Amino acid sequence: MLARTVREVEAAVQRGRVTPSVRAKFQAVALMLREERARVRADATVGDARRSEQLKRLDGVAQILATTAVRDSGLLALLAEDTVVSPEARELTRELLRSAGVEPAPEEVPPPEIPAPFAPPERRAVPQSVISRQLANPFLAPDFSAAPVRPSRPRRLAGWELLNPLLSSFERAGDGAPACMALPAPTSLRAPGDLQLMPHQGALVAAAAAGHRTFLLADEPGLGKTAQALLAAEAANAFPLLVVVPNVVKTNWAREAGRWTPHRPATVVQGDGNAVDGFADIVIVNYEVLDRHVGWLGTFGFRGMVVDEAHYIKNKTSQRSQHVLQLSERIRARTPRPLLMALTGTPLINDIDDFRAIWQFLGWIDESQPLGELMDALEDTGLTPADPGFYPAARQCVIDRGIVRRRKVDVAADIPARRIADLPVELDGPAGRSIRAAERDLVARMVSRYERALAGRADGDAVEGIDPELVRRVARAELKDATTTTGENVFSMMRRIGRAKAGLAADYTAQLARSAGKVVFFAKHVDVMDAAEDAFAQAGIRFSSIRGDQTPSVRQKNIDAFVTDPEVAIAVCSLTAAGVGINLQVASNIVLAELSWTDAEQTQAIDRSHRIGQTEPVTAWRILAAQTIDARIAELIDSKAGLAARALDGSPVEAAEATDVQLEALVGLLTDALREAAPLAAS
Incomplete structure (x- = not known):
């Protein structure tokens, strides 16, 4: 039986088919060969001539085993004395013994293996609060005795290679086979x-x-x-x-x-x-x-x-x-x-x-x-x-x-035909710290202007608490200065935030392209588009670029490539240049890497995909820089969108302009800063 089995292994290796089942069979033969050799040598009932004959036959099997192992380093490693015997090899050994007319000894069920503790490498950290948690309740330590012990049962499939099948x-699987x-x-x-x-x-x-x-x-x-x-x-x-x-x-x-x-x-x-x-x-x-x-x-x-x-x-x-x-x-x-x-x-x-x-x-x-x-x-x-x-x-x-x-199309009745999903991201590193510092400087400048105006008032003009009208005047002055002078202001900050978000937005766009098909990526500034396109190129993802400085023929060629070429996964679009007049309904996922100043511009961009011919619900993923003015502007755009909708329905409220969002963002920043400063001043 050993000789026949080792010949099967030899033939498989010669054909170059060293599958897990072949390795299990190889290890089973090696294990049985060692045990049989030890048994023959220790058997006192066998004469010297018979023992010599049996050992000679076992040596022949061992010779084939060794010659076969030389062909494959993985098999050679299985001959080492300290090699762990796989469960498949053990079960196959028992089956081979039964086929040879030998009843194997009862198999001991080993206790459940407890994973060894992680070896602490360099840079390994343990937060102090985690240590405090463990000290506060020692019973929170893991109890590995709770691990279930599965009862052993006869394995009909033992010895079969199953993972590849x-x-x-x-x-x-053919078309129509269930996937859920x-x-x-x-x-x-x-x-x-x-x-x-x-x-x-x-x-x-x-x-x-x-x-x-x-x-x-x-x-x-x-x-x-x-x-x-x-x-x-x-x-x-x-x-x-x-x-x-x-x-x-x-x-x-x-x-x-x-x-x-x-x-x-x-x-x-x-x-x-x-x-x-x-x-x-x-x-x-x-x-x-x-x-x-x-x-x-x-x-x-x-x-x-x-x-x-x-x-x-x-x-x-x-x-x-x-x-x-x-x-x-x-x-x-x-x-x-x-x-x-x-x-x-x-x-x-x-x-x-x-x-x-x-x-x-x-x-x-x-x-x-x-x-x-x-x-x-x-x-x-x-x-x-x-x-x-x-x-x-x-x-x-x-x-x-x-x-x-x-898929979206499977559950279309569950989800809106068009929706905006906000994805807040943290801006880490020097760029994030610089943006937060610039925002603090902007707020400090407005607070100083507010306090100077307040100090110059006559006593009769005093207002208890925060003066909302003065806040708005200060915000208007800041907005006016931002359009006429250079330096850090609300517009330059939004551009810097856009650049800082570019890599994260591109990374998420690439994930969407791999999982959901074609994606439209919108940005407001050219340098953000450039950064995203560099990221896509490095990731090996093909894209089309749709910008305002292109000739009509180049622009249409790039649009056609995105719509018709299945290998072009992403359309990188200018929010202002590609937000109107083109049809991109081949995609149902949109990434808004930068915010517009109005809901109308944002809606126009989304409607490049959400239009007649679209068969799936459209999701616009809006990338927002958490804990910055970016998130505040997103809230303002959404609130103004509600006003615009009511205006379209016949309400006397007028749709908001871009300057309204810019002004309200500055008003909100200044108001929050004054509220935070008030308790400090009182104390």
Whole structure:
């Protein structure tokens, strides 16, 4: 039996097909060869001649094994004395023994493996508030004894190579094959405040409430994956919850957590984590700083983990992927049924192998085989990869573990035909600090002007508290100076903010292009467009440029390229030059990298895609610099849009002009500064 098996391995290696099942068979033969040699040498009932004959035959098998191993370094490594024997090789060994008429010894079920603590590398940080949390309640330390021990069961599929057939089952799927698990009817879960949960969102939350705990949520952008993840965590009571996200959406996650789960404190990990709230229910960390915090995150005691833009971990050799997989393993070791969610509109970027890291994060597979419920489901099919019906059945087994994929067109009745989604971003680094300093200087200049005007008043003109009319006069004077003099002012600040947002806006646009198809990118200033186009070129994404300085023929050529060429993913457009007169309804996602001064200009840009011929709801993603005048102007534009709508409906209110927004922004900045200064002056 050993000789026959080793010849099968030799033939497979000669054909260049060293699959995981071949490696398992190779290791099984090596293991049995050693055990048989030791048995023959120790068998006192066998004569010397018989023993010599048997050892000679075993040496022949060993010679073939060694010659075969030289052909492949991976096989050669399996002959090392300290090599760990894989579960597949152990099970195959038992099967081979049975086929040879030998009953194998009962297999011992090993205790659940507890992941080793993370080795602290350099730059590893532990926030002081996390230490305080641990000291305040020592019972918060992870209790790995809670990890479930799965009962062993006979494995009909042991010895079969299953991962490649599982991946292949998705490549073989024909048109019309289901791509989404069966979801229950939406629950009557009430969203906080005046928020409303859309039916497709409620269906996933209902699945979590019913006990489902792993999801690959691959909805198209604009369908509310963030809200679904937060409310699923609420339904599963998966707190504390760890959320790993790209830097560009970190601030937005904190804002969404405050909206959808307002009673759950959220904290954002910035830099070394000095401002982290160790008692928060939701911890949000971006991939870029994960290496510094993976140590304490691994011992925090999370009961759920969400990985946003999960295609970021597709390269399993990258450091961030390894950290994410380690954290997932530790959470699964501590919590019997943790909530694990991978969010991405782009589960596959290069090929079907991109699934591997995501499936491993979710605990569906490990490096070599399906695990847990997925393995049980495959066993229950009664099929093997040799059966033609295995592939559709296996694909469904994977989907049933939690793949959820809905497109805009599938749930068009759930979402508005046209909507604006704000995406706040943090401006870090020197550019962000410079912008905030310039805003403080602008405010200080207006406060000084206000105080001088106040000091020059006669006693009879005194007004108690803040004088709103004087505030407006100061703001008008500042606005007038901004149009007639050089130096830092509201216009130059908005341009600087646009430049600082350019990279983040381009990064998000690239994500949308990969996950949802064509995207229109609008910017106001040429240097912002230039920066975005450089980013797209470096990322290998083809784009068309539509600007005001182009000749009509060049302009039309670029428009046609975006509309007709499937390889051109992004149209980079001037907000003023391309905001009117062109049709871009081939895209249903728009990125507004810079704000206009009026809602009308913003609406004109959105309507390049939201027009007759558009078959999907249109989402405009407005990139806002958090904690700057950028966010205030966005609010003013929205409020003025309401006034304009009422004016169109017959109200005597006039639609707002650009100067109204500029003036109101300065009025708001000055008023806030005076209010903050009043308590200080009183004390």
